[in-house]
Amino acid sequence: MRKYWLLARHEYRKLVSKRSFLVGTLGFPLILGIIMAAGIYFSIEGDQHRPIGFVDHAGVINTAVVPLTDEGEELLPLRPFPTEDAARQALTDQEIQVYFVIPADYRHSLQMDAYYWQDAPSESAFQDFNAYLRANLASDYPDRLQPRLQEGSDLTVRAADGSREFNSRNVFNFFVPFFAAFFFIFVVMSSSGYLLQVVTDEKENRTVEIMMTTVSPGQLIGGKALGLLAVSLTQVAIWVLTGIVAVLIGRIFIEALRFITVPWSLLVVIILFFIPAYALIAGIMTAIGSAVTELTQAQQIAGILNLLFLLPFFFAALFLANPNSPILLFLTFFPTSSFITVMMRWGMSTVPLWQMALSWLILVASALGSVWVAARVFHTGMLRYGQSLSLKEAFTAVRPRS
Amino acid sequence: MATVSVNAVRKNFGRVQAVKDVSFEVFPGEIFGLLGPNGAGKTTTIRMMLDIFEPDAGEISVFDGRVNEAKKQRIGYMPEERGLYKDQPLEQTLVFLATLKGLTESEARSRLVGWLKRLDLFDHRQKKIQELSKGMQQKAQLIATLLHEPDLIVVDEPFSGLDPVNTRLVKDIIEEQRQQGKTIIMSTHQMYQVEALCNRIVLINNGRDVLYGEVSKIKRDFSGNAIVLEGQGDFTHLPGVLEARRQNGAWHLALGSGINPQEVFRHLARQEELSVERFEVAEPSLDDIFVRVVQEGKAGQEASYA
Numbered sequence: 001m002r003k004y005w006l007l008a009r010h011e012y013r014k015l016v017s018k019r020s021f022l023v024g025t026l027g028f029p030l031i032l033g034i035i036m037a038a039g040i041y042f043s044i045e046g047d048q049h050r051p052i053g054f055v056d057h058a059g060v061i062n063t064a065v066v067p068l069t070d071e072g073e074e075l076l077p078l079r080p081f082p083t084e085d086a087a088r089q090a091l092t093d094q095e096i097q098v099y100f101v102i103p104a105d106y107r108h109s110l111q112m113d114a115y116y117w118q119d120a121p122s123e124s125a126f127q128d129f130n131a132y133l134r135a136n137l138a139s140d141y142p143d144r145l146q147p148r149l150q151e152g153s154d155l156t157v158r159a160a161d162g163s164r165e166f167n168s169r170n171v172f173n174f175f176v177p178f179f180a181a182f183f184f185i186f187v188v189m190s191s192s193g194y195l196l197q198v199v200t201d202e203k204e205n206r207t208v209e210i211m212m213t214t215v216s217p218g219q220l221i222g223g224k225a226l227g228l229l230a231v232s233l234t235q236v237a238i239w240v241l242t243g244i245v246a247v248l249i250g251r252i253f254i255e256a257l258r259f260i261t262v263p264w265s266l267l268v269v270i271i272l273f274f275i276p277a278y279a280l281i282a283g284i285m286t287a288i289g290s291a292v293t294e295l296t297q298a299q300q301i302a303g304i305l306n307l308l309f310l311l312p313f314f315f316a317a318l319f320l321a322n323p324n325s326p327i328l329l330f331l332t333f334f335p336t337s338s339f340i341t342v343m344m345r346w347g348m349s350t351v352p353l354w355q356m357a358l359s360w361l362i363l364v365a366s367a368l369g370s371v372w373v374a375a376r377v378f379h380t381g382m383l384r385y386g387q388s389l390s391l392k393e394a395f396t397a398v399r400p401r402s
Numbered sequence: 403m404a405t406v407s408v409n410a411v412r413k414n415f416g417r418v419q420a421v422k423d424v425s426f427e428v429f430p431g432e433i434f435g436l437l438g439p440n441g442a443g444k445t446t447t448i449r450m451m452l453d454i455f456e457p458d459a460g461e462i463s464v465f466d467g468r469v470n471e472a473k474k475q476r477i478g479y480m481p482e483e484r485g486l487y488k489d490q491p492l493e494q495t496l497v498f499l500a501t502l503k504g505l506t507e508s509e510a511r512s513r514l515v516g517w518l519k520r521l522d523l524f525d526h527r528q529k530k531i532q533e534l535s536k537g538m539q540q541k542a543q544l545i546a547t548l549l550h551e552p553d554l555i556v557v558d559e560p561f562s563g564l565d566p567v568n569t570r571l572v573k574d575i576i577e578e579q580r581q582q583g584k585t586i587i588m589s590t591h592q593m594y595q596v597e598a599l600c601n602r603i604v605l606i607n608n609g610r611d612v613l614y615g616e617v618s619k620i621k622r623d624f625s626g627n628a629i630v631l632e633g634q635g636d637f638t639h640l641p642g643v644l645e646a647r648r649q650n651g652a653w654h655l656a657l658g659s660g661i662n663p664q665e666v667f668r669h670l671a672r673q674e675e676l677s678v679e680r681f682e683v684a685e686p687s688l689d690d691i692f693v694r695v696v697q698e699g700k701a702g703q704e705a706s707y708a
Binding site: 003006007010014201205206207208209210212213214215216 | 449452453454471474477479481483484485486487488490498499501502503546
């Protein structure tokens with residue numbers, strides 16, 4: 001076990017100290033930070049503190065009626081005008097950012113006009129005026145109904161077996177499985193390069209013989225794959241942490257972010273599927289790296305095999321139309337496509353427990369098989385300097401010995 | 403008891419028979435020479451011995467059994483295909499390899515200081531391997547082989563790329579290891595180094611062991627098959643002479659098997675264009691023996707093809 005740890009640590013240190021890792025890992029939080037800062041800057045600055053003007057020909061709004069708000073939330077002040085001319089003058093003088101004209105027949109037509117100059121008012125100006133209007137229209141109804149009328153409908157869709165729930169106020173959770181799928185693709189793309197390099201590095205550095213008289217092929221491949229997994233997880237941890245910080249800051253300014261909840265059951269599924277899927281990639285890439293002599297050669301083959309992991313994206317339309325179609329069922333059980341397919345189906349529908357269990361078992365078996373095959377191919381191909389293994393030789397390497 | 407015992411091993415790569423039949427034993431406290439021309443099967447034999455390849459037939463025993471993970475920690479191997487992680491600093495690489503061989507990091511670091519200083523690499527310890535000269539890399543490789551104090555040391559061409567000063571240093575280190583009771587297997591083409599260091603040798607040719615035993619006995623067995631002579635004329639094409647080379651003003655003639663020096667002497671006496679000033683039956687150098695055995699093997703092989 002110690003050798004696995006030593007190899008993993010060595011690989012981890014080697015990669016983490018590379019400039020490309022630092023740029024790739026810290027680049028994302030940096031860009032996110034810049035976007036967040038820009039968003040916050042524009043939401044704080046600009047016109048949003050200026051009052052909202054209105055001309056009420058229908059007598060709907062009483063400024064004494066205050067809408068229900070969340071704790072700490074402040075609405076933009078309202079400023080009534082007797083005539084449209086007065087309101088226009090105030091807009092010209094930049095005393096208000098927008099004014100609404102409520103026509104006399106508003107209660108029948110439910111139509112009104114908003115006026116502003118070249119600079120569009122902030123989004124909160126429309127939201128806040130809508131809140132004032134709702135509160136005034138609801139004020140005629142009994143007190144117990146008022147919160148319900150002001151907040152509007154809150155639709156929750158639940159799976160019949162209670163396993164899944166989708167809430168209209170929590171749109172973010174709908175996207176989590178898709179984020180996971182895209183993240184997986186990212187890991188496949190970035191790690192496969194590193195994994196190929198792991199073996200070709202040993203060949204190109206001529207260190208294979210020293211390693212083979214020190215550790216077993218399984219320890220070498222396993223230890224290096226663990227190190228790379230740790231590198232990927234470090235990257236993800238930094239990004240997730242950045243995302244959490246971004247959400248915590250962003251929820252002060254962006255309402256939708258306040259309803260985010262942690263989808264624990266999905267997280268468990270992601271972790272359960274991610275680890276064997278990663279081992280499967282590691283096995284495949286190591287086998288390729290062992291069979292060829294140069295990194296560029298390995299990359300060409302790996303590029304084609306990467307498509308096996310991207311397979312579900314070719315059927316993206318089918319996920320929307322029929323998430324339980326036979327093709328997607330097949331992709332659920334096919335080891336290279338199972339992670340993304342399960343995630344996408346989870347996002348669109350529900351995946352029966354037996355399907356997930358079977359898919360996971362196939363994935364784990366394939367991962368173990370791929371690591372075993374990789375170790376055999378590595379053992380055969382490791383000392384072939386300048387000469388690739390033929391397909392026949394690779395098959396011979398994995399054939400059980402008599 | 404033998405540290406390494408190789409018994410009738412065979413290894414094929416596809417249709418190529420790399421090793422056909424090789425047997426030898428190596429004991430603690432000796433430097434054993436594994437000799438042979440290029441492509442004879444030396445490296446394949448070493449790789450089988452160290453469990454990098456599995457033999458197709460025959461038996462190999464290292465430390466009284468097959469090589470396993472625990473035994474790997476008692477082996478130090480400097481392969482012919484040299485290599486360390488080029489983009490990694492020297493010290494970090496050597497410590498990493500030593501920890502894989504069972505040392506703790508602190509043990510590895512403290513032992514490393516002495517080795518780096520002795521081999522003149524201490525000031526270069528933070529440099530990346532690729533920044534070191536070939537000779538320095540060679541010395542670094544030797545440290546990687548010895549840092550964990552192995553009981554069995556296998557060195558393939560340990561002197562290649564070294565200047566005379568460093569060759570002497572490496573030779574001293576190998577001799578020191580032998581004195582400490584370590585088992586050393588050395589593969590090299592530098593026969594004078596073999597003569598200077600090795601107690602016993604095995605010569606592999608065409609995948610077979612063709613010569614095996616103590617260096618002094620082998621030389622005795624081959625004496626009478628070499629002549630040293632001084633004189634005037636061309637001595638290169640004498641009958642029964644496999645190789646004639648000039649060294650320090652004298653001719654060294656390696657005789658073919660079964661050729662009596664007296665026959666050569668009588669032949670020389672009949673040649674009017676040649677004058678002989680000194681004629682001496684010599685104990686052949688290991689180099690002569692090597693050439694003779696290999697050339698005879700080659701001739702035998704050609705005869706069997708014909």
